[in-house]
Amino acid sequence: MTKMTYREAARAAMRKALREDPRVFLMGEDVGGYGGAFAVSLGLLKEFGPERIRDAPLSESAFVGAGIGAALGGMRPIVEIMTVNFSMLAMDQILNNAAALRHMSGGQFNVPLVVRVATGGGRQMAAQHSHSLEGWYAHIPGIKVLTPATAADAYGMLLAALREPDPVFIFEHATLYPLEGEVDEAVQLMDITHASVTRPGKDVTLITYGGTLGKTMQAADRLAQEGIDAEVIDLRSLRPLDAPTILASVARTHRAVVIDEGWRTGSFSAEVSAQIMENAFDDLDAPVARVCSAEVPMPYAKHLETAALPKVEEIVDAVREMIARHG
Amino acid sequence: MCATTLSQRPPVDREHALFLLQEMLRVRRFEEKAAEMYSLQKIHGFLHLYIGEEATGIGAMQAFSPDDAIVATYREHGHALARGIPARVLMAEMFGKVTGCSRGHGGSMHFFDASRRFYGGYAIVGGGLPIAVGLALADKLQNRSRITACFFGDGAVAEGEFHESLNLAALWKLPVVFLCENNLYAMGTALARHQAQTDISRKAGSYGMASNAVDGMDVLAAEAAVRQAAQSVRNGNGPFLLELRTYRFRAHSMADPDLYRTKAEIEEWKKRDPIVLFQSCLREWGFLEDSDLERIETKIGAEIDDAVQFAEDSAPEPIEYLLKDVEGPVTT
Secondary structure, three states: OEEEEHHHHHHHHHHHHHHHOOOEEEEEOOOOOOOOOOOOOOOHHHHHOOOOEEEOOOOHHHHHHHHHHHHHOOOEEEEEEOOOOHHHHHHHHHHHHHOOHHHHOOOOOOOOOEEEEEEOOOOOOHHHOOOOOHHHHOOOOOOEEEOOOOHHHHHHHHHHHOOOOOOEEEEEEHHHOOOEEEEOOOOOOOOOOOOEEEEOOOOEEEEEOHHHHHHHHHHHHHHHHOOOOEEEEEOOEEEOOOHHHHHHHHHHHOOEEEEEEEEOOOOHHHHHHHHHHHHHHHHOOOOOEEEEEOOOOOOOOHHHHHHHOOOHHHHHHHHHHHHHHHO | OOOOOOOOOOOOOHHHHHHHHHHHHHHHHHHHHHHHHHHOOOOOOOOOOOOOOHHHHHHHHOOOOOOOEEEEEOOOHHHHHHHOOOHHHHHHHHOOEOOOOOOOOOHHHOOOEHHHOEEEEEOOOOOHHHHHHHHHHHHHHOOOOOOEEEEEEHHHHHOHHHHHHHHHHHHOOOOEEEEEEEOOEEOOEEHHHHOOOOOHHHHHHHHOOEEEEEEOOOHHHHHHHHHHHHHHHHOOOOOEEEEEEOOOOOOOOOOOOOOOOOHHHHHHHHOOOHHHHHHHHHHHOOOOOHHHHHHHHHHHHHHHHHHHHHHHHOOEOOHHHOOOOOOOOOOO
């Protein structure tokens, strides 16, 4: 095990893939000379050269589409999209081509493309750089949606994604990049289809992923001080969604709170809640609760942004209220 | 009378000339049959016919080898036939049968054939261009000498993806031949009503890309121009934009009442029907007798009849396979 930051873990995974597989290359805005907007690819240009670390023009649709075409042509592209808000400019290629090609072609073509996308708020980047739209992507059949919350997952998920035959989107919450964790660099093929129980508990299941895992763990610690033993599930993958792990937990705890930095309406948290309702209704002692971002374009000012994002206290309060009201 | 731009003397041998005529007629008869099958409710959804534009696709396809990649649009029946995908699997696709080239998942707008490097019909206007750029990028990164042909219409020129793709291909000197089949209408909007610069070939200049424009009703001129463009790309000069000026005789799709242009305009263009034009040249050059035409039509008729019969007789995709090809095992 090696201690490294989330950023270093993603970089180490890319470096390993670039060294071991000549089909792998990285393409995106400022991934080369600049070193990546979040410095994830810093140093890779020097090591692998401009053919494999390709700075792309500000043309999200063209370079995501080119990634799809290159994947069809036998390569294993890693495409970096600077933020999830920018990925909207490539949505045609993602939805209409990457996700559809296998089925639309009757199974003749597959698109082994990995797209890394920075997501999430908390850095005062305001309304065009801060949203958590990975839930939208989880709506799309034909792609996988991964949300590494730890350095170990940032490393292992990227390498596993490169072994997938179909498009994989990896959403890296931008506040996670400097966080350190233990990484197993010898990991062979990480399991990317299962959620993990980050903290076992018996009184309530807190279900989250990505950037809100830390807040959720803090909330669990607070609840423990009050004698409430919370189980924390890190979903890790939004599509496919590991429903069995969620349902098994709810069957034990009889209570569930979903914590998601996305907006509440029509959201991924709603999907998780619906699946619990559909499949574990009789296990529940209380309605599923949700802690989400406020329904507002992300504001710039610190106090407003903080107010808009899910907070530790909100998670704690949701659990307290659930237990107080429903026992 | 022969009025093509290359009418002075036969620029090709008789065998190739008759092949081109046969290919254009195949497309014409296939499309006529498709329209008939649509009216009989054997074909559903959208059906965009290529009638009138045969010379561009047939002429163009002569410039590409089986190693090259083809990216096409939702009006891709002609390209698919020219590429050698059998008429019967195309008809079966439109009938929604499992024997179709996309197992009935795609329909008229989404023909695919991996074995012929036919990367598909794309029905989001402009959406195929970035794919073509990526295919060419893969070839460049793997030091392969093959090239990619990318067909699209004049409507695509208004899309951001057109400009992004031309820039990227030119910037990285990628081996793509961009083939704009300008039929003067983006669905129902005339070129002059959607483009500030109606000379599409000139747009390449903004990207430092070589370009040309050619009469797309003249199959020999189209073939020659595409061969020249493809050769330039094969020679490592980077991408090329070729505008093929053509016209569709039928409505945009079977659902289109064709209210946005006059009958007189259509009739005027029909005087330049690429098949009629070419036939008159062939007769003038002594390449074509009535018996030749009869022989060709008989052969095509049999092929089209077989296509319909095959489509009719084929089974649909078993319903239990509905979700089979959404995600898959490692295949490449």
